[in-house]
Amino acid sequence: MGVVISLDGAPRQQWHPDSQFQDGLLNVFIPLVDLSPRNGPTELALGTHRVPKPCCPTAVAPLLEKGSVLIFDWRVWHRGLGNTSGAERPVAYVTYARAGVEAASYKAGLPSLDAWEAVWCNPSVDAESGRHAHESEEEGGERHEVDDDG
């Protein structure tokens, strides 16, 4: 449980999940002020908790009223948008874990965002490595696509 305060002038965050693979963890966000396009609502990339991830997911940034509740899976990619409102934007959060689930170290070992953005817009890229489906280790990591017919 805690509060995230986006200060006036805070830039947009990078897309990130709070855990990449752990099922059974939920974020509950409760904005302590009304959210507006200017004070940096949380933006969520829908369906990104699923494996495989959707290609080019739809992103939404709900403009919630103060005291509303937003619940999302820890694996959903999200970010706080920039705050240009002239005021702080505090959001209280509570984390719920299914019985027996312990949160792994926060944001440890996440893949690079570049890899994930490539995955979202290119389904032939492997989600874990950011490599194209036909790319092999021996090829030294260069992007190389092989025609399925030969």
Ligand SMILES: O=C(O)CCC(=O)C(=O)O
């Ligand atoms: O400020 C937000 O809307 C999201 C905060 C967040 O995702 C984080 O601090 O990791």
